[in-house]
Amino acid sequence: MSFSLIRAPLRRAAVAGTRSVPRAPFRSSFRHYSTPPPQADSKSSKSLLIGLGAVAGLGGLAYYFYSNAREAGTAVKSGVQAAKVQVNFVPTKEDYQQVYNKIAELLDEAGEYDDGSYGPVILRLAWHSSGTYDKETNTGGSNYATMRFEPEALHGANNGLNIARDLMEKIKKEFEWITYGDLWTLGGVAAVQEMQGPKIPWRPGRIDGFAADATPDGRLPDATQGSDHLRKIFGRMGFNDQEIVALSGAHALGRTHRDRSGFEGPWTFSPTTLTNDFFKLLFSETWTWKKWNGPKQLEDKATKSLMMLPTDYVLVQDKSFKKFARQYADDNDLFFRDFAKVVSRLFELGVPTQQFVTSEPWIMKSLEDQQDEKKQDEKK
Ligand code: HEM
Incomplete structure (x- = not known):
């Protein structure tokens, strides 16, 4: 033994x-x-x-x-x-x-x-x-x-x-x-x-x-869904709107993979450095639906090299989510403080x-x- x-x-x-x-x-x-x-x-x-x-x-x-x-x-x-x-x-x-x-x-x-x-x-x-x-x-x-x-x-x-x-x-x-x-x-x-x-x-x-x-x-969470789904899934874990938005800021990092989720591409230009760029880009870029033979996702009009999932885009469509997304886009320190708190809680669920x-x-x-x-x- x-x-x-x-x-x-x-x-x-x-x-x-x-x-x-x-x-x-x-x-x-x-x-x-x-x-x-x-x-x-x-x-x-x-x-x-x-x-x-x-x-x-x-x-x-x-x-x-x-x-x-x-x-x-x-x-x-x-x-x-x-x-x-x-x-x-x-x-x-x-x-x-x-x-x-x-x-x-x-x-x-x-x-x-x-x-x-x-x-x-x-x-x-x-x-x-x-x-x-x-x-x-x-x-x-x-x-x-x-x-x-x-x-x-x-x-x-x-x-x-x-x-x-x-x-x-x-x-x-x-x-x-x-x-x-x-x-x-x-x-x-x-x-x-x-x-x-x-x-x-x-x-x-x-x-x-x-x-x-x-x-x-x-x-x-299912990335093809909207705000009700996000609230249902994260509410079940015990998180509120502000915390859902803060957590989503993790998508400043990494990328989606065709052979894993079906989606393709990174969210930001610096996918190995955590910043509030995910939120900044949500507001600063024009996002259009990608025309392709894959699941519904958005691309930035200017370079077509970045992506957003439907569940990311909802953060600037839903009024309550948008308020927090704006705050995080404007204030990286605030994003970092809230992100640290909520991720710490997430890992202890x-x-x-x-x-x-x-x-x-x-x-x-x-x-x-x-x-x-x-x-x-x-x-x-
Ligand atoms: C809000 C709901 C969320 C949805 C719908 C979602 C969905 C996804 C999807 C579809 C991918 C792509 C997977 C792949 O193809 O490799 C992904 C990647 C990723 N997600 Fe999320 N996610 C959510 C929340 C979060 C949270 C809360 C975190 C962390 C706190 C997170 C961290 C990441 C990271 C770091 C990657 C990149 C992985 C890599 O580069 O291999 N996500 N997410």
Whole structure:
């Protein structure tokens, strides 16, 4: 049997003696899914309760063995190598910073891939693993990293994310102690920060789940739809209009791919640097429907080299969305502040932070910050 670890925040919570909080049963009538949702009495719901009880009642020891069993089960089901982790290893912030640094270095090893950075696709992995959250049933979210399992890995919205998962697997091999949920979200944090974005407060504390925890298809947004759809999908995660607009600013990064989503092209001229250009361009350019043999998308009239999805364009069509889009177009600092707040929340969806993660979120240092610190130290 292989061993994983009990992570620091969990152990602290166990010592403090936290209450166990059951997950609400899944309501299958909530919406129509293309694949059936997990049942309310699924093994995962029961096992979570056992796990929580173990944390509260036995000072973490039972949880320790319990999580090892979960990990072993996960490994068998996913075909992922079971982690051989030193018993009683409790990672510190510095250990997570080491992981961050490795991811940051990996982002730049993209060579000819897309625009020369793996940042955008790694950010998309973090978002798609978190954005499955449903506040009504308290299912989905980043906690269990269920995109490792089929059919979630094969959901249309996740096309192409195997690239990001494979990249993250390289990091996992080196840092076997980290859970996939922590790894993927830390990847998202590194992607934003290394692409010149704001600092995203982040903390560890996710556990790896079972295939039974995987979410049904249809929880992520459909780019061909309008404002009602965006409000329904993001409202289900607990986000309001302002937060929907701020989150959409991520489309300053990366591009759409014909063979993944069917769409084609980047949103901005600098797809590996986070700025408020996505919002600026929405207002400054004239957008016309692209005439082509593909899904409905817009192109900028001037160069025809940029694109907007129907769900992006709606941000300047809908009155309430437009107000926030205007503010972000006019004020990059405001966009960065709101983006950092909402992405930090996004990455913690489905994580029982109140009950188990007692630490305040951390600010991980970018590679640039660390270089600057080193220079300062050398001057002293
Ligand atoms: C508002 C609803 C959203 C819709 C409908 C949507 C849809 C899409 C689509 C269709 C793609 C192209 C995928 C491909 O062909 O490779 C894409 C890419 C991307 N999305 Fe979104 N997205 C949304 C929100 C978000 C959010 C909230 C984030 C992050 C906070 C995000 C980050 C990204 C990134 C970084 C890419 C580029 C990936 C790459 O370059 O490989 N998106 N999105």
